[in-house]
Amino acid sequence: MRVPVVSKEGKLLMPTQPSWARHWLKEGKAVKRRSDVGMFYRQLIVEGGEATQLIAVRVDPGKKCLGIAIRRLRATLFQADLILCFDRVRFSMKQRRIIHRWGQFLAGKVFLMARNRGLLISDSRPSLTCPEVGLSWR
Structure with missing residues (x-):
């Protein structure tokens, strides 16, 4: 599970592990936020790196189910199997x-x-x- 992260200016950054998000909260480097749709994320208070990574979306169409995966270089960010009717x-x-x-x-x-x-x-x-x-x- 990954926690979404937003920079001080509101720019989307790479999601991080929950342990890093807790660490940033304890040190006062980030605050808890919720979006308009109720999604939970962390916003950095201090200046951080603006580097992002490439993300690939893969779709595997099938007859009875559809596979969707969102991956970065070393980790899978989201994976789902949709059962078709x-x-x-x-x-x-x-x-x-x-x-x-x-x-x-x-x-x-x-x-x-x-x-x-x-x-x-x-x-x-x-x-x-x-x-x-x-x-x-x-």
Whole structure:
């Protein structure tokens, strides 16, 4: 676990270990702060080094989970595995396909029943119109 650090001017610095953050608090070199979103960090009171390191973000896309890692040269700052909702989407698509097929089947049955009863039907879309009764179905 790393503790975020901010310079005296408010510039973001490299995160540090909790032991260093406690050490800076005891010596009076840093103070505790919270951001607007409630994130806890340390702000340096004294002038410190402004050196930063390169950080790399890696994303490993997969079918059922997605891996994300934020690393610097010698340490991993953040790592997470996001489980995707692939199974739930596949189930929903299957349900949709079944409902669509049943809808086509029922529309065909309604078309045949209407033709047998002598109702007027347009062939472009499955719809019913009965001028005598004022019935309309789409």
